[in-house]
Amino acid sequence: MSLQTRITGWKSQIAGWFIDREFFMRANGQVRFLKISAELQRRVAGSVALVVGVWLIITLGMAVNQISVSIDRLALDRKEAKIESAEERVANYRGSIDEVTQDLERRQKMLESLSDQYLEDLPETSRPAPQNRTEDQTVKKISALVPEAAGLARIEARQIQFAEMMTKVAQARTQKAEAAIRKFGLNPNVLAREASASQGGPFEAFFGDATQEVRDPRFTRLAASLGRMDAMERALAAIPTSMPAAVMLMSSGFGYRSDPFTGAGAMHSGLDFKGPVGTPILAAADGKVTFSGWQGGYGNCIEITHANGLVTRYAHLSRVNVSLGQKVERGFQIARMGSTGRSTGSHLHFEVRLNNQAINPRKFLEANPDVLEVQTVAGSRTSASSKAQ
Template sequence: MSLKIRMSGWKNRIAGWFIDREFFMRANGQVRFLKISAQLQRRAAATFASVIGVWLLVTFGMAINQVTVSAQRLALIEQEAKVESAEERVASYRGSIDEVTQDLERRQEMLESLGDQYLGDLPEAEAQAPSASADSREEEKAVKTISAIVPEAAGLARIEVRQIRFAEKMTKVAQARTLQAETAIRQFGLNPEVLARQARNAQGGLFEPFFGKGKKEARDPRFLNLAAALGRMDAMERALAAIPTAMPAASMMMSSGFGYRADPFTGAAAMHAGLDFKGPVGTPILAAAKGKVVLAGFNGGYGNSVEIRHANGLVTRYAHLSGVHVRRGQMVERGVQIGRMGSTGRSTGSHLHFEVRLNGQAINPRKFLEANPDVLKVQTVAEYRADSAAKE
């Protein structure tokens, strides 16, 4: 009963919207009346509602179609990225064993080159990775299928399986080393993702397929994963190696810390953007990390100064020197003498003012110079591997 009452109430309310309406218009001294009946209003409203309804249905249908097309496109991409089935590989071997042999030879050369460049000792790298995966076991089944259908290709199929297994191991090792480098970078109070973005912002070159002309290698997800893992590992280890952790002076006596202090000349509150190390005039000043000299000479209140640009936006500054031993544009190694301690510029006595800046922003160098020995060990290994890769 209550439902009928409610329905009746709604009908009466809607009926109240459409009533006969009269309008009058005055023009040239004459008055004209225009009457719009309730029935005409209802028909116009029904027509408008129908148009809106059709438009909504068409829009909804187009949206569903777009989603369906996108889903089909994603499914197609996933299908293309799937590892080839045994039947597909049998067809490849049947088509041209010579071509498959050339593809495998190119792949082997590339794997050996990547191993030497990024992972160094291959037996050591293999020892750090698991022996097999589900994909590898599937590959073993594929070898049996190929050997039974195309006996002359059995040897090549076994070589291909070993290559795939080795690629999987290399990927695992690269991921482990990346995690180790990222952990060490965080110990210094830096964000690995920020440093990784800095590395990606300075890349370029012509496009060359990762594994030569063979199409199946280029889309095999295991080799794409390997390329991505090695690239990130290399970026993280280079970023770790560039962090300035070596003491910049033979003197260990710190005379002023990082942050707000009373200015030594005026006594007013001031920001000190680095660390001060006190020592005799002529004390050797050393590069805190490997990099390129971007400034070597007088620099206003800093006096005689040296600035070294490292990787990923890091810059170190060495100020108030009595002498400069390097020139602009020169590459220097960690621990190499770049100048002598002094008191040039805005200084009250012989000392080194040492700064570290990331993308132009001063950061506290103390956390770099007081790093945990285990972290420094990881950094040393990363620096050695990064230098070895650069020489390849």
């Protein structure tokens, strides 16, 4: 069968799809006639095909562009992450031992700074660095070809092994913190940005000269991993998981309820804890007092902003024990329970807010023990790190 014959057959088959169609509809005892011509059907089908085709082209173009960007990014990452081969390191030692010594001193200064910032509470640092066969072979090669550099080569190998080990430790702790944050129903990246916010100051090169940097990417990767771990653990540690009052009776939950004054449907943006007037009110997490005073229907009210951007609100207080700008720790007594403002009796109204949007506090106060254990470890490290600084 020739190509022309096949094309003619396909055209005939397609033409058979579009024929004049007639429809009869009966409604309220009346019969209506509706006719859809073959020409109209072809136009509609053509329009749909055109829209689908344009959509496919755009989607394909976006996919190709994404692949291209990914390839370029991968190439850049490979270029940035290029690690000197044994031959290149031997050449460096042969070229200038003084220059290698200065580079090792910069690496050591960087490692000591990172250790002061992040590693004091990491028990993994006490473990011996694992032996790396490739590094051992490189050290032997350098020692054989440049005997006077043997000691420097061993120092460099230990630094590299330490950096790689601590990078893995930091990445593992970051993953634990991220998983714990997600169990609270929160986005780790959002909280990390909030935890890292409000930073600044003039640029001052760490090594005194902006052109002098640690060239091996394993050390910069360690710094980035520790920075990410620190941001995640600070965000996790600042989640308000401690009970704000030593009472277990919850008189009103989060969400829809009948208003206690009017009976109308209303949104309750927190939890109410019932207790006697004067019951101690405690900070649910470390933070800074960003409001203290009278706030309409809340009565006497305190707001604490935490390191991750979350805000806790404590309302209807009979007495306030903190002042604006004061820093408080988890469990610190900030006030006493009362019935000020729009209240029908002594209780604490407790809220948690992110970007001024109320969040159900129960998922924080009723967290699983395994999540709280990860939070406790993170809190201990970040607290020790902050005090050290």
